[in-house]
Amino acid sequence: MAEAAAAESVREELAALAAIFCGAGEWEERSSSETDGTMFRILTKAEGLTEEDIPLELVFHLPINYPSCVPGISVSSECLTRAQCVAVKEKMLEQAANLLSEPMIHGLVLWIQQNLRHLLNEPATVTGRERCTFPAGLPMEDTWWTTLLHLDHMRAKTKYVKTVEKWASDLRLTGRLMFLGKLILILLQGDRSNIKEYLILQKTSKVDVDSSGKKCKEKMISVLFETKVQTEHKRFLAFEVKEYSSLDELQKEFETAGLKKLFSEFVLGLVK
Numbered sequence: 001m002a003e004a005a006a007a008e009s010v011r012e013e014l015a016a017l018a019a020i021f022c023g024a025g026e027w028e029e030r031s032s033s034e035t036d037g038t039m040f041r042i043l044t045k046a047e048g049l050t051e052e053d054i055p056l057e058l059v060f061h062l063p064i065n066y067p068s069c070v071p072g073i074s075v076s077s078e079c080l081t082r083a084q085c086v087a088v089k090e091k092m093l094e095q096a097a098n099l100l101s102e103p104m105i106h107g108l109v110l111w112i113q114q115n116l117r118h119l120l121n122e123p124a125t126v127t128g129r130e131r132c133t134f135p136a137g138l139p140m141e142d143t144w145w146t147t148l149l150h151l152d153h154m155r156a157k158t159k160y161v162k163t164v165e166k167w168a169s170d171l172r173l174t175g176r177l178m179f180l181g182k183l184i185l186i187l188l189q190g191d192r193s194n195i196k197e198y199l200i201l202q203k204t205s206k207v208d209v210d211s212s213g214k215k216c217k218e219k220m221i222s223v224l225f226e227t228k229v230q231t232e233h234k235r236f237l238a239f240e241v242k243e244y245s246s247l248d249e250l251q252k253e254f255e256t257a258g259l260k261k262l263f264s265e266f267v268l269g270l271v272k
Contacts, residue, residue: 010062013103014038016204020106020197030059037063039072044109046116054079054116056088060105067104070096084120088112091119106201110170144229145192146175146259148266149202150222151184161241167201174236179243180250183271187257189229189236199223224266247271 014029021027021042032038039061045053054077061072073096075089095111096104154160164177164186173190188195206215229235236257244250254263 009103010038010066012204013105014040016200017042017105020200022196023193035064037061037066042105042109044113046113048079049117049120056112056116058109058112062105067099067101070100071105073108088116088119091115114170144189144235145195145226146229146262147188147195147199147226148224148262149186149188149199150224150270151186152221153182154184163205165239165241167198168239171195171198173198174239176236176239176253177241178250178253179241180247180271185224185267187236187259195226225262 017040018027018029021044026043027040029038029040039059042058042060044056044058046056048054057076059074059076063069063071070093073089073092075085075092077085080088092108092112096108099107161177167173168175168188171190171194173188173194175187175189176185178185178187188198202221242253244253250267251260251263254260254267
């Protein structure tokens with residue numbers, strides 16, 4: 001019974017990863033069997049020591065007893081030396097050891113995306129090239145998007161809010177988590193692919209509790225609006241949680257951000 005549950009958990013994790021890393025060439029499942037587990041590759045990019053990101057090819061092997069054990073990890077990059085790749089792999093394995101018994105691959109990828117530059121600053125790994133161009137077939141998308149989400153409710157509000165704040169921070173998204181009475185809105189700004197990752201996390205993670213207090217996934221979230229950040233829109237500098245005492249106060253938040261039309265077309269109808 002436990003083995004079947006673990007296998008189902010791995011299948012769900014793989015499906016989520018395939019949905020997150022859905023760009024050209026980003027995801028490839030290489031092998032899968034009941035005896036040897038599953039092997040797959042993820043192409044991603046991470047913050048380097050300069051303004052240019054560093055491409056990473058990460059190959060993971062999930063043994064049949066994963067996530068009770070750490071996955072096998074291979075790291076390669078045309079911008080890093082072999083010694084640097086080995087050092088990065090060891091650090092990822094150390095991080096994985098802290099995440100046992102829960103799906104960890106997406107967390108590991110997010111962690112290396114944000115910590116690679118710190119690892120490269122360490123004396124043992126600071127040799128080799130620091131600049132390179134992103135490889136063909138893995139697009140760099142620098143277009144900022146605005147997305148407005150509506151949540152029906154939050155039963156475990158404190159935990160839910162902390163989770164949303166962490167996801168926004170991990171994915172380098174800015175915006176607002178807004179409360180007005182029973183109305184709950186999430187306004188996100190950032191790279192469109194990161195917003196897409198946020199939505200996958202929101203829909204696949206157990207972020208709330210049901211009426212009986214059991215942990216559950218978010219099933220009542222709706223995307224009200226999404227578009228490229230226009231020149232008249234203000235780019236938020238951080239992600240903040242705000243509670244508003246009146247509709248006028250909430251409206252001013254949208255107007256200050258250059259989103260007056262968004263408020264009148266999509267928000268007003270939710271409070272009338």
